[in-house]
Amino acid sequence: MIKILSADQIKAWDAFTIREEPIPSIDLMERACQAFTNWFVERYDATHKVGIVCGTGNNGGDGLGVARLLNDWHYGVKVWIVRGSGTESIDFVTNLKKLDSKISVSEITSDADCELFADRTILIDAIFGSGLNRPIEGIYSKVIECLNNADKIKIAIDIPSGLQVDQHSAGTILKADQTVTFQVPKLAFLLSENQPWVGEVHVIDIGLTKRYLKEVDAIHSLLTLKTVKNVLKPRSRFDHKGRFGHALLIAGSTGKMGACILSARAALRAGVGLLTVHVPGNGYSIIQTSVPEAMATTDHSPYFFSGREVESYFTAIGIGPGLGQANETIRGFENLLKTFSEPMVIDADALNILSANPELQKLIPEGSILTPHPGEFARLTGKWKNDFDKLEKLKEFASRIRSIIILKGAYSAIATPDGKIFFNPTGNPGMATGGSGDILTGILTALLAQGYSSVEASITGVYIHGLAGDLAARESGQVSLIAGDINDHLAGAFKKVR
Numbered sequence: 001m002i003k004i005l006s007a008d009q010i011k012a013w014d015a016f017t018i019r020e021e022p023i024p025s026i027d028l029m030e031r032a033c034q035a036f037t038n039w040f041v042e043r044y045d046a047t048h049k050v051g052i053v054c055g056t057g058n059n060g061g062d063g064l065g066v067a068r069l070l071n072d073w074h075y076g077v078k079v080w081i082v083r084g085s086g087t088e089s090i091d092f093v094t095n096l097k098k099l100d101s102k103i104s105v106s107e108i109t110s111d112a113d114c115e116l117f118a119d120r121t122i123l124i125d126a127i128f129g130s131g132l133n134r135p136i137e138g139i140y141s142k143v144i145e146c147l148n149n150a151d152k153i154k155i156a157i158d159i160p161s162g163l164q165v166d167q168h169s170a171g172t173i174l175k176a177d178q179t180v181t182f183q184v185p186k187l188a189f190l191l192s193e194n195q196p197w198v199g200e201v202h203v204i205d206i207g208l209t210k211r212y213l214k215e216v217d218a219i220h221s222l223l224t225l226k227t228v229k230n231v232l233k234p235r236s237r238f239d240h241k242g243r244f245g246h247a248l249l250i251a252g253s254t255g256k257m258g259a260c261i262l263s264a265r266a267a268l269r270a271g272v273g274l275l276t277v278h279v280p281g282n283g284y285s286i287i288q289t290s291v292p293e294a295m296a297t298t299d300h301s302p303y304f305f306s307g308r309e310v311e312s313y314f315t316a317i318g319i320g321p322g323l324g325q326a327n328e329t330i331r332g333f334e335n336l337l338k339t340f341s342e343p344m345v346i347d348a349d350a351l352n353i354l355s356a357n358p359e360l361q362k363l364i365p366e367g368s369i370l371t372p373h374p375g376e377f378a379r380l381t382g383k384w385k386n387d388f389d390k391l392e393k394l395k396e397f398a399s400r401i402r403s404i405i406i407l408k409g410a411y412s413a414i415a416t417p418d419g420k421i422f423f424n425p426t427g428n429p430g431m432a433t434g435g436s437g438d439i440l441t442g443i444l445t446a447l448l449a450q451g452y453s454s455v456e457a458s459i460t461g462v463y464i465h466g467l468a469g470d471l472a473a474r475e476s477g478q479v480s481l482i483a484g485d486i487n488d489h490l491a492g493a494f495k496k497v498r
Contacts, residue, residue, distance in 0.1 A: 001227045003218035004187050004423070007130050007165040013183070016212040026091045029058065032206040033065030036157060036180055039204055040066075041073055044122060044153075049076045051120035051152075053143060055127040055161070056081065056088045062157050063126025064095035071103050078104045080116065082127055084139045108139060114146035122153045125174045127161035130186065135171030136162045144172045158182050160197045168386040173197045182206045184213075187220055190411040190423050191387035222423050228463045228497050231456045244273030245315040245449030249294075249442065250336075252279045253304040253329075256322030257286045259348070259438040262483050263321045264291045266442030269490040270461070272449050276314070280304050307332035310340050317342075318445030320350035321438035330357060337363035343403075343454050347371045347441040355379035361401055367454040368403040369444050371437060377407055395419050404458045408437060412466070414458045422459060426466025430473045435483025440465045443490070468493035 005013065018025050052067045054060035060081065067079050079099070099105060106116070117123055125147065127140060136144060144161055147154060155178045159165065162173035165186045177199040179189070188194045189201050247267055252260030257279070264277050264287065275294040279287050281302035288296055299305055306328035310317065317340060323329060330353050343365050346354070351372050354361050356379075364370075372380060377390075381397050384390040391413065398405045398415040407413045410429075414422040443465055447457035471492050472485035 001224060001422075002184055002222040003213055003216065004190070004220035004222060005184060005216065005218060006187075007133070009216055009218070010130050010165070010184075013208050013212045013216075017207075017209040020209050020211070026094050028206070029061055029091050029095070030065060032182055033062055033069055035182075035204045035206045036062070036066055037069040037073070039180055039202060040070065040155070046073060046075045048121045049078075049119060050122045050124060051078050051080065051117050052124040053080045053082065053127055053147065054092075055140070056083060056086045056092050057129065057131070058089050058091055059126050059129030059157060059161075061089060061092035061095045062129070063124060064092065064099060066124065066126070066157065067103055068095070068099055071100055078106070078120065080106050080108055080143075082108045082140055082143050084109075108143055110139065112139065112142035112146045114149060117146065117150050117152065120150075120152055122155065123147055123150060125154060125156040125161050125176065127174075128159075129157075130159050130165045132159075132162070132164055133167075135169070136173070137171060141172040144174050148175045153177055154199075155180060156198075159186055159188070163188055163194060163197050166388075168388045169194070169197075175199075178202065180204055183208050185222060190220075190222070191391075192410060193387040219419060220421050220423065222425055223459060223463050224425075225463075225497060228460050231452070231460050232494075232497060233450075233452075234498075241273035244271055245446075245451065246274040246276065246313050247272045247445045247449035248276050248278060248310065248314045248317045249321075249445060250278045250305055250308065250317065250319040251321040251323060251438075251441075252277075252283045252287070253322055253324035253326075254280065254282060254302075256324065257283045259322030259435060260287060261290045262435045262487060263318065263438040263442035263445075264294050265487050266439040266490060267318070267446040267449075268293050268442075269487060269494075270443040270446035270464070271494075272446035275446075278305070278308050301328060305329050305332050307335055310336065314449075315342075315451070316344065316445055316449035318345040318347070318441050318448075320345075320347035321441055323349035325349050325353055325356070329353070334360055334363070337365070341365050343367035343369065343448060345369045345371065345441055345444045345448060347437060348376075351376045351380065364401050364403055366402040368401075369406065369448065369454055369458055370401075370403060371406045371408060371440060371444070373408045373437065377405075391421060395421065404454045406440075406458055406462060408440070412462050414455075414462060416455055424462045424466055426463055427469050428466075428473050428478055430476075430478030430481035431466070431469040431486065433481060433483055436465075436469070436486060439483055439486050439490075464490065464493045464497065467496065471496075
């Protein structure tokens with residue numbers, strides 16, 4: 001698990017390292033400059049003409065250090081210092097004095113001539129770092145506009161200038177092609193509203209003291225393969241199907257049996273011991289033919305779900321894929337919520353029913369897992385102003401219904417009732433296809449049935465789902481990827497994690 005820190009925590013981590021290692025701040029800056037330079041020279045040869053645009057704070061000091069080091073590597077380097085209202089930091093001044101006299105250094109004070117950067121092939125942004133807490137204006141804004149309009153490769157040191165770490169950003173922001181950030185990803189990088197600014201993100205280690213990261217409490221975290229590997233339970237030689245739960249999947253309606261099939265197959269691939277699928281009457285032969293490993297029961301209605309008694313041997317319920325929203329279905333879902341007290345997985349049309357009938361939300365069993373995409377989430381909670389506001393709504397909703405909310409999308413966000421959010425790094429745009437969410441429902445239901453906690457099931461299920469999508473995309477490509485491909489690679493995803 002990688003902790004995602006606030007801007008204040010990042011600043012405190014620097015100070016902790018300086019104090020505890022101990023190391024002078026200028027030497028820590030040199031370490032960061034060297035790490036960035038190592039990253040740079042591995043990717044761009046010295047035929048490139050490099051322009052480095054610096055502010056006068058510590059991010060600017062980083063830029064000056066990088067200029068000196070790249071000059072040592074025989075890159076043609078020019079430096080521009082933007083002098084607006086900001087004051088000079090001590091380490092900026094130190095690195096300015098260290099610059100070789102052969103490096104061209106110019107100052108931008110009152111107006112920005114965009115032709116200044118015309119002869120450069122790469123522009124490095126070192127104007128503002130992660131400590132920025134207000135929109136950029138004045139000469140800084142003009143310079144960044146010139147950088148954005150320049151048809152050059154643009155690389156941001158630590159964070160694109162103008163982007164704020166843990167609040168919504170307004171005003172002028174650098175559009176980076178690459179962002180080389182220090183030590184850990186920033187929260188802003190994980191939100192879709194900031195995609196136009198950050199480009200491709202690279203996290204580099206600058207040697208900050210690891211003990212701080214172990215001790216600090218973080219609201220946000222990024223999942224890792226190791227996280228999921230530690231959650232997955234090994235199987236022993238004497239295990240049998242009775243030890244891996246009996247899941248009930250309620251899914252499908254006329255014309256939507258495909259969602260049921262995809263979800264059922266995913267549940268079986270995710271290791272559930274026994275699976276019963278409850279389908280409308282006209283879906284019986286379809287499910288029995290398509291998923292012979294599952295048992296099937298039929299609804300009184302031939303067309304949709306209208307209700308079902310739940311036997312005590314079921315260890316988890318998943319409901320929603322292809323369900324429809326008939327009046328009888330709403331009543332059947334309400335009765336299910338009133339009679340089943342264990343956590344369940346709620347997706348798709350079951351979520352839409354909760355949106356249209358908010359009084360039912362009070363009946364959701366504590367510890368359930370809800371899996372909305374952004375449209376479904378907006379119907380549940382109302383519109384949001386920006387992605388940071390969306391995260392607050394996510395935390396509030398998870399706390400209010402005492403359940404796990406998985407907001408699907410790039411870096412799917414898993415919110416817990418105690419205010420934590422886990423972001424998932426696996427998955428790709430090819431998974432934006434019909435049926436992908438139905439597969440996630442099947443995986444989650446299977447894990448919940450096997451005795452994983454709601455948080456464990458969510459973390460594991462989302463990571464495995466995305467990993468299977470990544471494996472599928474390697475084979476099929478993102479454009480041609482379909483939901484069935486994700487199911488076909490679930491076995492490989494589980495094997496890779498184990």
